[in-house]
Amino acid sequence: MISHRGGRRELLVYDLRDPDACRETVSLSREEANVLAEILGAPRIVERLAALHEQVAGLVSEQLRLDRGSPYVGKTLGDTQARTRTGASIVAVLRDGEVIASPRRDFRFQAGDEVVVVGTGEGVEGVARILSG
Numbered sequence: 001m002i003s004h005r006g007g008r009r010e011l012l013v014y015d016l017r018d019p020d021a022c023r024e025t026v027s028l029s030r031e032e033a034n035v036l037a038e039i040l041g042a043p044r045i046v047e048r049l050a051a052l053h054e055q056v057a058g059l060v061s062e063q064l065r066l067d068r069g070s071p072y073v074g075k076t077l078g079d080t081q082a083r084t085r086t087g088a089s090i091v092a093v094l095r096d097g098e099v100i101a102s103p104r105r106d107f108r109f110q111a112g113d114e115v116v117v118v119g120t121g122e123g124v125e126g127v128a129r130i131l132s133g
Contacts, residue, residue, distance in 0.1 A: 003063065009033040061118045063094070064128050068111040071133040078105035086126030088119025 013024040093100040094114035117127045
């Protein structure tokens, strides 16, 4: 399941014989995505942050995937200098179904990590640019 920055949510179904081939894409409403996340046991931190976002004007929370090509794979959170450079904070990392809340400066990123960022829209976009290289 993918939750896009603009609020669109999609379920992607991949071919068992070719895991790189997406066979189906299903658009989901917010409620459908929440139910599916509950069924699959997905961490709910991003949804909780989204609810906080609705309460605090100007606050944005996003979940960013750290791809293999990122210059920060194998590097620490401190190496990104994300907060200093953008004003946005990396508040959690989702890895292998586990939530690593409030990662420390010495936390080391791995390819496939889902990085949860909170800040202004501009700040979150800045972190996305940093992590993508």
